[in-house]
Amino acid sequence: MTTMAATAPLPFEQHQPPMGLRERKKLKTRIAIRKATYRLIAEQGYEATTVEQIAAAAEVSPSTVFRYFPTKEDIVLTDEYDPVMEAVLRARPADEPPLESLRIILTGAVASILEHEPEEMHLRTRLMLEVPSLRARMTETMAETSQLLARPIADRAGREPDDLEVRVFTAAVMAALREALIHWGERGQQDDLVALVDRTLDVLEGGLPL
């Protein structure tokens, strides 16, 4: 789920404490590139910011930037929330209604990100509205998340992992989340985003204008 923050810890931390100097340096570089990117984009806008500038600001070569992130879009969009969300989903009671599980996970994730990295969240949502290529990629990333969440739900229901009905279900949920984010962004990010997500999920719960 790309729209949600980048580095912060979710409900539960996930860290292998022992980490060699090499690994630590790599993580540092990764973060430096992302921070530089966020700063430059906040100052100049997305398109006006070149990878060369990003590399210079992060004090690495352009080659290195592309080694860490396959595309410029990915510098902004990559996050590590998907596996966490899947884990949390698997940890939910098996007899909980799937929509309820997803509601808890999504509202929880949104709340957590808003608390821990509000600036990133705001910038990302703004970019999602303004930059077409980023919006497209974000939407696609959410579709991937949908697929990821479909597995546990299918397992739980005793269906095939790629069951069509289940995939439609999770896709609808992610689409609802997307609309909540867009709505939030379009109104200047003033509303209570968690409440908006709840509202959009209510629509799927039978509140739609059928």
Place this chain on the structure above:
Amino acid sequence: MTTMAATAPLPFEQHQPPMGLRERKKLKTRIAIRKATYRLIAEQGYEATTVEQIAAAAEVSPSTVFRYFPTKEDIVLTDEYDPVMEAVLRARPADEPPLESLRIILTGAVASILEHEPEEMHLRTRLMLEVPSLRARMTETMAETSQLLARPIADRAGREPDDLEVRVFTAAVMAALREALIHWGERGQQDDLVALVDRTLDVLEGGLPL
């Protein structure tokens, strides 16, 4: 709705008979570029086909190609179905349940395209599965279609044109369509696509594993 064909007529034709030589030539060029593109991509694949090759095959300059299509992706994806679908939606009886209206429109559109331009449909769906950038753009285009369809539905229900609930509704419908297409493509495009679309829409009608 990008996934669906390019040039063919839908339920009702839309043509202003009088058209100067200039206009006719432009349309010809447009079609030539698209045909050349489809042919080259079918032969070599999407990434291996350069705009230069396309221009040469269509016997125009690269500049002209970009004048007709803003991006290479658009050559493959652009279609003219959205306005038609919106018109058909507006023509449906106002007291028809929205999901029923959309079901008729989407299955009708899919059926029409499968009948008139099966090859394009197949190629597009294949590319949607294989080329990430195209898939992202297609998903995004469907989100745009969702927004377009939301307006008439909101009108009908006496709601604001950007009503959140309505947007979630149409977004869910388009997400369902997307899943139907993906499912169809993943199984080698052997199943009855119209039936698949019906099935996915059934999920929204209360058949979801809530």
Place this chain on the structure above:
DNA sequence: TTCTTTTTGAGAGTTACTGTCATTTGACGC
């Protein structure tokens, strides 16, 4: 230290796309 492996930077090359400008070509009044 020395040897090995991983990481990095430098540079050259490709391609999608943008902007400009001169040339061509259809439209239209005569």
Place this chain on the structure above:
DNA sequence: GCGTCAAATGACAGTAACTCTCAAAAAGAA
């Protein structure tokens, strides 16, 4: 048919995101 004007085209130069290759540098193991 003819000349004029606007639109369409092609040629060209330029930018920036990526890719590939290779040699230098830095980390880990012995």
